Amino acid sequence: MPWKPSDFQITSLGEARYNAADFESIRNVTSDTLFVNDRERVPHQVVFQEGDPLDTSRAFEKAGPREKLFFNPGEVNAAIVTCGGICPGLNDVIRALFMELHYIYQARSVLGFRYGLRGFDPASGLDPIELNHERVSDIQAYGGTMLGTSRGHVAADVVVDRLQAHNIQILFVIGGDGTQRAAHTIWEEVARRGAKIAIIGVPKTIDNDINYVYKTFGFDTAVSFARDALEAAHIEAKGNPKGIGLVKVMGRDSGFIAAYATLASITVNYTLIPEMDFHLDGNHGLLNHLEKRMADKNHAVIVVAEGAGQHLLPESERERDASGNIKHGDIGVYLKQRINQHFKQKGLEVNLKYFDPSYMLRSLPANAQDRIFAANLARFAVHAAMAGKTDMMIGRRFNQFIHVPIPIAVANRKKITLDSELWMAVLQATGQPAKMF
Numbered sequence: 458m459p460w461k462p463s464d465f466q467i468t469s470l471g472e473a474r475y476n477a478a479d480f481e482s483i484r485n486v487t488s489d490t491l492f493v494n495d496r497e498r499v500p501h502q503v504v505f506q507e508g509d510p511l512d513t514s515r516a517f518e519k520a521g522p523r524e525k526l527f528f529n530p531g532e533v534n535a536a537i538v539t540c541g542g543i544c545p546g547l548n549d550v551i552r553a554l555f556m557e558l559h560y561i562y563q564a565r566s567v568l569g570f571r572y573g574l575r576g577f578d579p580a581s582g583l584d585p586i587e588l589n590h591e592r593v594s595d596i597q598a599y600g601g602t603m604l605g606t607s608r609g610h611v612a613a614d615v616v617v618d619r620l621q622a623h624n625i626q627i628l629f630v631i632g633g634d635g636t637q638r639a640a641h642t643i644w645e646e647v648a649r650r651g652a653k654i655a656i657i658g659v660p661k662t663i664d665n666d667i668n669y670v671y672k673t674f675g676f677d678t679a680v681s682f683a684r685d686a687l688e689a690a691h692i693e694a695k696g697n698p699k700g701i702g703l704v705k706v707m708g709r710d711s712g713f714i715a716a717y718a719t720l721a722s723i724t725v726n727y728t729l730i731p732e733m734d735f736h737l738d739g740n741h742g743l744l745n746h747l748e749k750r751m752a753d754k755n756h757a758v759i760v761v762a763e764g765a766g767q768h769l770l771p772e773s774e775r776e777r778d779a780s781g782n783i784k785h786g787d788i789g790v791y792l793k794q795r796i797n798q799h800f801k802q803k804g805l806e807v808n809l810k811y812f813d814p815s816y817m818l819r820s821l822p823a824n825a826q827d828r829i830f831a832a833n834l835a836r837f838a839v840h841a842a843m844a845g846k847t848d849m850m851i852g853r854r855f856n857q858f859i860h861v862p863i864p865i866a867v868a869n870r871k872k873i874t875l876d877s878e879l880w881m882a883v884l885q886a887t888g889q890p891a892k893m894f
């Protein structure tokens with residue numbers, strides 16, 4: 458999508474009306490030097506040609522506590538909702554949002570809407586819960602989200618009716634690309650009504666496919682778990698005559714989990730991701746290559762992302778989920794069948810062990826890195842909201858937390874490019890051919 462200067466402008470609810478320093482609790486933790494002003498920018502690119510000027514026309518607002526606030530914190534009723542698939546760290550975000558709102562800004566109340574956008578629909582019969590210290594204090598120890606989540610459409614006017622009925626001034630929307638699109642439509646409805654409600658996105662996805670967040674929370678935890686699965690597959694492959702370990706991991710449209718788990722484990726011989734084209738048959742196809750490797754090395758490990766090789770599957774297997782996302786056919790099971798069939802037809806022995814740890818790596822509590830990152834996103838989200846920013850998501854680039862207008866964040870999905878350093882590293886670590894077709 459082409460960038461226009463106006464794309465970079467963060468939407469605000471209006472002029473700042475309060476001084477953060479007037480509020481005792483904020484003054485206690487925020488020194489003057491910590492305040493970030495609205496003119497501080499993080500450039501879109503940091504690599505440039507010597508002699509060429511750095512293009513600063515495309516830059517993001519730097520996130521952080523503002524000296525001037527739009528809301529009087531003590532009058533704020535905030536709400537939180539988690540949408541889409543679960544992910545390690547969701548509870549850390551909820552907990553940190555509550556703690557920052559309650560203890561630092563001393564907001565009046567924090568409500569948690571249940572089971573994603575569905576919780577806003579009166580027809581669902583789901584009432585929001587009032588969060589307090591006791592309710593959130595230990596939730597980080599558990600995977601999933603204490604609020605529940607869901608997929609499926611709920612009209613923006615239904616959501617805004619409910620926000621207004623509860624006199625909410627700030628809504629934190631934790632979710633992936635679909636959720637951020639929903640957040641944008643909610644903001645459009647808020648703006649249409651001229652309501653003073655800030656809509657702030659916190660990016661969440663196990664697939665790590667959201668732009669302008671170098672890595673989403675939960676991704677690190679998922680990669681560690683996927684690495685364990687790859688190592689188990691390697692042990693099975695080496696421990697059995699003519700062993701093949703085949704592991705399917707999540708990654709609907711982007712193969713980041715497969716790629717990073719490959720690099721973390723270095724036991725993988727073939728990494729198959731949605732971004733690559735590959736064939737099974739033919740001279741250059743995977744099966745022929747695998748046959749040669751098995752003759753040579755007697756074992757192999759393959760990791761496949763769930764969205765890889767969909768062109769190989771029958772069309773009829775493709776459905777959509779309640780949110781409209783394509784439900785992929787099971788490439789893992791298909792590969793298992795085709796590999797077994799290939800070796801059987803050739804009269805060659807093979808012992809294939811199939812691992813499908815996909816849901817397991819989403820449901821874990823966050824590891825140390827993800828916990829730190831998730832809580833930081835939450836803190837920066839509260840700072841942005843209190844300053845009256847809206848229709849934006851917290852991102853992170855070049856080690857800086859930034860404000861990303863939601864339309865920019867969802868304009869493109871983050872994917873692995875096949876000429877990237879990441880993919881070169883995967884090719885080097887696996888030794889697989891750059892083309893398998």
Ligand SMILES: Nc1ncnc2c1ncn2[C@@H]1O[C@H](COP(=O)(O)OP(=O)(O)O)[C@@H](O)[C@H]1O
Nearest residue numbers: 540541608609610632633634635636638639780
């Ligand atoms: N384009 C869209 N406009 C409005 N709401 C959307 C849109 N896409 C998804 N949603 C809603 O956002 C929520 C989460 O979306 P989903 O795609 O399931 O997960 P994720 O946010 O993790 O990508 C669902 O309730 C879905 O209906």
Ligand SMILES: O=P(O)(O)OC[C@H]1O[C@](O)(COP(=O)(O)O)[C@@H](O)[C@@H]1O
Nearest residue numbers: 541542633662663664707708709778
């Ligand atoms: O079965 P579910 O819960 O709909 O989730 C499956 C999908 O969720 C994901 O784990 C993450 O997707 P989201 O980021 O959209 O939540 C995908 O990798 C996977 O295709």
Ligand SMILES: [Mg+2]
Nearest residue numbers: 541633634635
């Ligand atoms: Mg999504």
